[in-house]
Amino acid sequence: MLTIAELQPLFPMFEKELLQEIAEKGTLRNFEEGELMMKTGQYFRSTLIVTKGLVKVFREDDEGNEFFMYFLEPGQACALSMICALKQERSELTAKAISATEAITIPLDNMDRWMSAYKGWSQFVLGNYRNRFEELLTTIDHIAFRNMDERLLFYLRKNQQSLKSDFIPFTHAEIAHELNSSREVISRLMKKLADKGMVRVHRQNIEIVNLNL
């Protein structure tokens, strides 16, 4: 059950009436670690706002290649879900819960009214858009202008920050997949980083020592 007291700290900029409406009309949904929250091609019937846990968002192509784009942390919404919901279009992204995740789903018929009724809501939506947009721009910078070694470093930093942990619990093969590269390449680059003392390579995970050497 949703209470205003719980929502308040996550969304301090929301009006009291808005929090009230969210509590009434939103539904809590739980996703297990590793569960897919959204799949390419799926239609939305509601908007998703993450309240607990951590989500990774990917772009996928037709041949099963995938590509890590950004994290969604508590307090953030899937920008696409908001607008797809409005237009009843299909998802172009895949979202995966990487830890146990809790999210509020909000039926889309409220969105329109909230946009004009609550300044807090329209700022939230626009702010989310802006942030996702900027992350996409950063992603483009990396794949357009940077080599794999720099991209791997960036990936490790991002994960360290969002996971709030110096242990990145993914295999070389998984990391390779998320960067649209291959295991061998990641393995070699990882060794270079280990030689510089930036990471320690373990089985099933990477330990980050210091990425700024």
Added chain:
Amino acid sequence: MLTIAELQPLFPMFEKELLQEIAEKGTLRNFEEGELMMKTGQYFRSTLIVTKGLVKVFREDDEGNEFFMYFLEPGQACALSMICALKQERSELTAKAISATEAITIPLDNMDRWMSAYKGWSQFVLGNYRNRFEELLTTIDHIAFRNMDERLLFYLRKNQQSLKSDFIPFTHAEIAHELNSSREVISRLMKKLADKGMVRVHRQNIEIVNLNL
């Protein structure tokens, strides 16, 4: 001077009062062919909505590399300018008028109020966001998953469509720059396309014959 009669056909979904406000508070600005409308690092004091002409939007990195992302056509707004304006932040994009272009500038202090006052406006803003977002996703697809030859084809199609012309008035070097590649590569790929009968290569421009062979 702005009149409602002129604005109406470009923005059929806007309320009469909104059109009235745009006519009162917006200012027309003209840009010559080739003029930079927006530069990385610049601050916005207003939102730009293109009314005539054609604009190319690029991403730039620190070393002067640039990267074509999408076109802005009449009736479209620079998504970033809208939100940067709101937050008083700086541009992360470069926009160049590629033909004589006319745009309405709207002082940013109206935006907030319009978002809640006019459904037409908030839908316009969100719709623009959505479209730019999708174009960015397409861009990411191409640089992440496709080779230069496919990217060149896509580039030619896009330009043909937006320029509404079978003559793409750019040199190989310019195209290379926009795709973050090099002249020689484009030159060779262009020759391949010519061999297949898809294009004819001229000095200073490319003639598109049929890109679907």
Added chain:
DNA sequence: TTCCCCCTGTGATTATGGTCACCGAAGGTT
């Protein structure tokens, strides 16, 4: 006409990263 700059074409070389083949080690299962 001559000169020169810009645009294009092309071969040779190089670098980055993807692919293939294979190995060995960790760790769970029977």
Added chain:
DNA sequence: AACCTTCGGTGACCATAATCACAGGGGGAA
């Protein structure tokens, strides 16, 4: 203990595209 699967390490090779070097042609300027 024997086996198997998964993960990581590594050398050889290949493909794509970036870089280098240089040649030739068009077209404007003097």
